[in-house]
Amino acid sequence: MANSMNIISSTLGFDASTWPLHDMVFGDRANATYAHSSDAAFMFILYVSIISFILVMGATAYFVVKYRRVPGKPAELSPHHNSRLEVTWTVIPTIVFVAMFIVGFKGYTDMLVPKQGGIEADLIAAKWSWTVKYSNGMSNTAVMPSNKFLAQPVPVYYMPAETPVRLKMISKDVMHSFWVPDFRLKIDVLPNRYTKFWFETGSIPEKADTLQFDAGSPWSAMNGTPYVDHWVFCAEYCGDLHSEMGAIIRVIPKDKFQWWLANAGSADPPDIRGERLWQNNCISCHSIDGSLKTGPSWKNIWGATHTMTDGSKVVIDENYIREAILNPNAKIVAGFAAGQMPSFAGVLNEQQIADLIAFMKSPKVTEPAAEKPAQ
Template sequence: MNPFLGLFDSARAATFPAQQGPVARFIFGRDPQEAAYSAGVEGLFMFIFWISTFVFIGLMALSFYWAVKYRRRPGVAPPRSPSHNTALEITWTIIPSIVFISLFFVGFRVYAKQVIAPSDAVRLDLIGYRWGWNLYYPGGVTSTETLPPGTISASSVPVFMFPEDTPILLEMSSQDVIHSFWVPDFRSKMDLFPNRSTSFWFRTSKLQPGDMDNPDLGYPNKEHILYCAEYCGDQHSQMLGLIRVVPREVYENFLRNPWPEGISLVEKGKLLHSLRGCNACHSLDGSSGTGPTWLNWYGYEHRYTDGSTHLADADFTRESIYYPGRKIRSGYQNVMNSYLGQINEEEMRALIAFMRSISDQGGDPTAGFPDEEEETGGN
């Protein structure tokens, strides 16, 4: 290792202790979690905070002292101000320069750790959209669990599983507008852009027997809330996700069997309504939102902005999801993104079955579909 950089690593270790002090805990709450650089980011923040506090208090104290000492008094002529003081000017140039140069090198080391992922990191794809997140695991597996409305958000929240003690590299992009991946416990964030890829990596911690953020699971786990930190529309505050760090065997079992055992096609479709973010625009109770409600949508004819009417059957539903701009429902705008390549045929069948189940013209929700056990192998 370069001895010069090693010196700054030693200085950083001394300056940024592993454990939070009382002020840092008041500002940040929990200790920095998961990401290898989180402690460094928090340490830099606190270092700048304490320098700023020291300078502010010092300047205010000196200003008050000088205001009293050199106040105007009857019969006392004001002293002549010096025009130059070489020692003072050198001092106030060198000392801040040392502080700022040190901050640069220490900050650069933290930044390098933040942007350069290990070569053995597990690569996953994260897609942001208004107003939700989709995470794609190896083999095309996606999240199949949500937190119900009212848990940490007014709407359902997807749960993303990650294995313990593993570097994770997220390749991220946006379907529509700029979003920002922000997990406060990681002390860092990264923007997502349309038609452009960005990345964010972190290393999950080794779970201990006492790590039970969700004791109902019955195995050690840590949970971190994911926010969007870039305003993206009227439901921006509801764009949440839950990152759950689990034992490796739990993660591997999820990849093999992502859906709950015995789940029906209709139940899967209802779950996908939340997981794919359909609930952000399409209600299930008949109320109007950004898009038309799904209640009694299937099996009825509807009018569209070009003056035509179409029966909402399975084929038209599939076209509306994959190519939403072709037919725009009267009274609504063309704001829906295409889900072509994001919803596979099995998931499409589940969504159509669910739409049938909440329509009085839907008939048998699973009519015409292969047996679910046969399609999924019983998973």
């Protein structure tokens, strides 16, 4: 029994990536061990639809001509029963539909049942960012800067190639959906309940791009590492900057990933780590150049005096910032709405809060010093 199931599933778990029309429909080849089955199901259904369309329309056109009304010739009576014909048009479509079901169901179970071994990480969604936390508490160390297609920078998460990766996902606020088009998989990320996402990519192609860092950089040990990038999007409308909620999964060879995981934590100074955290988690609501977004700008925030909605004045120091991050509704800055900023308790640890404070004190945020902060 198990054996015959294996035969059925391996016959139906075919790869349709070389079929005509595949690249036109998908633009790109799928890249996760389970992903080709999703393309296969789609291509199979597409082909069945095209063939049925031609058969049905062709027969219709033929019968319209053949049985058209001819003056002087009375209409023939329609036969009302033909067992052979009726059995045929029931059995053939049933076989085709069952095949569609098996192809789809096999792909679905492959996607949902994680493979063991490999690594595990947490994925935290918030308005409007994705944060991956690796097993040792590390987050990303790279960022894709904004450009003409990208309104805000997005985090780059290194992941090992040819290794099962399991993500335990939770949302800090509303429902989001973690979508990696290259993996053909999209799973909701909910508040108050964990959902799971897993993937394993294939080997990195010979002619992949390679990482290049400046000679003096702590990352130069990773120079020449080949990588493949996969975009991550949010597929569940979650507010203003839903469309900017991106990230990149950068797949690198296993040994390089292990090096990165072991060495990345202390490579950059605190203000650089803080800047990266801002780019990942805060930039959608807080600018550093004085422009207003959902939240107040951080330009010159350190040491400034801000007025709260209840009229009290607060001098901005470490404790105020820490409270604003962990318990945002404790004090609300005048002119801004409560309940907008998600709490980062459980997302950012003490080290990361200290890194953010170091960034707020750094020249990038405090200059030009002559100007006093606008509220």
